[in-house]
Amino acid sequence: MRVEVTSNEFSPWEQLQAYEKTLIARHGLGAVATFVGTMRDYNEGERVQAMFLEHYPGMTEKYLHSLSETALQRWDILDTLIIHRVGEMQPGDTIVLVAAWAGHRAPAFEACRFLIEELKFKAPFWKRETRNYGVRWVEKNTI
Amino acid sequence: MAIIVKFFASLREEVGKSEVQMETPDSLTVAQVWAQVCDNAPLPAHVLMAVNMEYANQDAPVKNGDEVAFFPPVTGG
Numbered sequence: 721m722r723v724e725v726t727s728n729e730f731s732p733w734e735q736l737q738a739y740e741k742t743l744i745a746r747h748g749l750g751a752v753a754t755f756v757g758t759m760r761d762y763n764e765g766e767r768v769q770a771m772f773l774e775h776y777p778g779m780t781e782k783y784l785h786s787l788s789e790t791a792l793q794r795w796d797i798l799d800t801l802i803i804h805r806v807g808e809m810q811p812g813d814t815i816v817l818v819a820a821w822a823g824h825r826a827p828a829f830e831a832c833r834f835l836i837e838e839l840k841f842k843a844p845f846w847k848r849e850t851r852n853y854g855v856r857w858v859e860k861n862t863i
Numbered sequence: 864m865a866i867i868v869k870f871f872a873s874l875r876e877e878v879g880k881s882e883v884q885m886e887t888p889d890s891l892t893v894a895q896v897w898a899q900v901c902d903n904a905p906l907p908a909h910v911l912m913a914v915n916m917e918y919a920n921q922d923a924p925v926k927n928g929d930e931v932a933f934f935p936p937v938t939g940g
Binding site: 775778779782836840842845848857860 | 872913917932934935936937938939
């Protein structure tokens with residue numbers, strides 16, 4: 721299990737490949753389900769030029785660790801990976817990578833879905849967008 | 864007792880404070896911490912709360928040395 725909150729730009733594909741190579745529980749590995757979230761260049765019909773992502777250092781990591789533990793207990797999966805970007809970013813940048821490795825696709829998909837949905841609605845992160853006519857905090861997540 | 868109080872994102876800007884260290888002779892709940900730090904302003908319904916980096920409700924007790932945080936609905940991912 722790995723959780724990382726980073727202010728550096730990252731390639732989700734390179735991170736997936738690198739982490740899969742380190743998996744200790746490779747025996748029985750048959751599936752990986754992934755979710756990659758990317759910064760859009762529009763929101764609510766308006767152009768978004770840049771975004772700042774704030775988090776609660778300490779609590780955010782703690783929350784993501786406990787979420788990963790819950791997924792590992794609840795589903796028959798082998799490992800999980802969560803990487804989330806913070807700080808200043810540009811449209812097209814990867815915001816989040818979530819992955820769940822398992823023997824079969826069903827628990828992999830279900831655990832991956834669980835991780836990203838819980839992260840979106842409970843992990844302490846906040847988005848602030850720079851649009852054409854100013855800066856504003858995003859008030860709630862879309863479904 | 865000594866408590867650290869933190870505010871995040873839009874709430875930090877509305878309250879005008881990022882982090883406050885407070886001393887109080889009384890034992891307090893999370894809601895009472897808010898009232899003391901925010902000059903008895905009502906606690907907005909949408910505000911989320913944490914004690915020592917775990918989600919808590921407004922009636923949760925706060926102990927000496929605790930870190931209490933207030934923040935708006937989360938928008939990560």
